[in-house]
Amino acid sequence: MDERDLRPADKAILDVLSQGRATKGLLVDETGYSRNTVYNRLEVLQAAGHVRLVHEPTRLFELASDPRDSN
Numbered sequence: 001m002d003e004r005d006l007r008p009a010d011k012a013i014l015d016v017l018s019q020g021r022a023t024k025g026l027l028v029d030e031t032g033y034s035r036n037t038v039y040n041r042l043e044v045l046q047a048a049g050h051v052r053l054v055h056e057p058t059r060l061f062e063l064a065s066d067p068r069d070s071n
Contacts, residue, residue, distance in 0.1 A: 001048035003068045009033045009041045017051060017063040024059040 006014075012031035016022050022030070027038050042061060045051040052064040 001044070001050065001067055006067060007041065009037050010045060011068075013038065013041055013045065014050070014063065014066055014068065017061060018066060021054060021060055021062045024061070027061070 009031065012033065013027055016027055016030045024035070024038060024042065027033075027042070028035050031038065033041075042051060046053060046061075048067070050063070050065050050067055051061050054060045054062050
């Protein structure tokens with residue numbers, strides 16, 4: 001996955017995570033996207049190695065690598 005593959009929701013999630021760790025709930029609040037959209041996009045970003053789940057019980061995520069930096 002590189003920058004061309006990113007959806008607007010992905011970019012919004014990456015923007016929030018570039019400022020530090022965030023829970024799924026905070027990502028929903030900060031991006032304005034639905035819980036389902038945030039969950040689905042986190043799964044895609046996690047599978048691509050761009051975000052990492054830090055704490056399962058709280059669904060705390062952090063940025064692992066930003067595909068927008070690869071250009």
